[in-house]
Amino acid sequence: MIYAKKTFGQNFLKDRVALEKIIVAGKINPGEHVLEIGPGRGALTKFLLGVGAVVHAVEIDPDMIQVLQDTFPEAIAGGTLIIHQADILETDVSEFGLVAGEYKVIANIPYYITGLILRKFLESETQPSLMVLLVQKEVAERIVDGQEGGKKKKDSRKQPKENILSLSVKVYADVRYVTTVGAKSFSPAPKVDSAVIELSNISKDKLHGVGVTDGEFFTTMKHGFSQKRKTLMNNLKQHGHDAVQIGSALDVVGLDHRVRAEVLTLEQWLVFIKNLK
Numbered sequence: 495m496i497y498a499k500k501t502f503g504q505n506f507l508k509d510r511v512a513l514e515k516i517i518v519a520g521k522i523n524p525g526e527h528v529l530e531i532g533p534g535r536g537a538l539t540k541f542l543l544g545v546g547a548v549v550h551a552v553e554i555d556p557d558m559i560q561v562l563q564d565t566f567p568e569a570i571a572g573g574t575l576i577i578h579q580a581d582i583l584e585t586d587v588s589e590f591g592l593v594a595g596e597y598k599v600i601a602n603i604p605y606y607i608t609g610l611i612l613r614k615f616l617e618s619e620t621q622p623s624l625m626v627l628l629v630q631k632e633v634a635e636r637i638v639d640g641q642e643g644g645k646k647k648k649d650s651r652k653q654p655k656e657n658i659l660s661l662s663v664k665v666y667a668d669v670r671y672v673t674t675v676g677a678k679s680f681s682p683a684p685k686v687d688s689a690v691i692e693l694s695n696i697s698k699d700k701l702h703g704v705g706v707t708d709g710e711f712f713t714t715m716k717h718g719f720s721q722k723r724k725t726l727m728n729n730l731k732q733h734g735h736d737a738v739q740i741g742s743a744l745d746v747v748g749l750d751h752r753v754r755a756e757v758l759t760l761e762q763w764l765v766f767i768k769n770l771k
Contacts, residue, residue: 509679531601602628625693634689655756667693718755743769
């Protein structure tokens with residue numbers, strides 16, 4: 495028996511219901527190319543192959559590669575399972591023959607590289623058409639609901655607060671919380687619950703549609719959030735932006751000059767940054 499390794503953040507999903515929900519969210523057509531990150535023992539791989547996907551399994555652990563080879567010899571021989579021993583963060587997926595908009599990323603990913611994986615694929619020139627990811631529940635809530643620490647507002651009349659992570663994802667994709675997956679659904683069980691999220695309509699259209707580059711968006715946003723208790727105006731002034739230009743851009747969006755970064759919606763950020771130039 496090959497055991498999970500903490501080094502690689504391995505927690506193997508064993509819950510059939512959760513696996514089925516991931517597959518349904520993936521909307522996979524037979525023959526469609528799917529990139530699976532860290533397949534481990536192949537529980538999700540089996541379901542992906544079962545609905546006719548051509549699976550590119552990227553696995554860093556040589557022990558798990560051996561397990562996959564022993565478990566799926568027919569799929570490997572038939573070309574429906576292609577195993578790549580690699581670190582996904584250091585890999586150009588175009589080398590696998592994957593083309594922008596013509597493959598999906600469906601995976602149970604290690605918690606500790608969630609942000610890096612999101613950034614890698616969403617900012618890439620080889621963006622997938624869809625991503626279905628099993629991530630830490632608190633992270634999923636922060637992305638979908640825009641709440642710090644995953645805590646939703648009890649008062650629905652109050653405007654939700656965004657954060658760098660939620661904005662960084664929503665600028666590229668529509669996000670949906672699919673389902674919660676309890677810790678006991680894994681072996682070994684992590685200390686916290688997980689959740690499945692779906693990222694669809696992935697593109698750079700929201701940025702490019704208003705004439706804002708990736709760099710302008712992320713630099714300005716990170717400067718705006720640099721000190722949580724300070725206003726957006728003061729944070730940007732601290733990073734060299736002109737107060738008059740900041741004020742003018744806030745006026746265009748219709749926002750008070752004392753507003754904090756967390757209050758701006760994605761649409762307001764895009765208009766603000768466009769007029770800050």
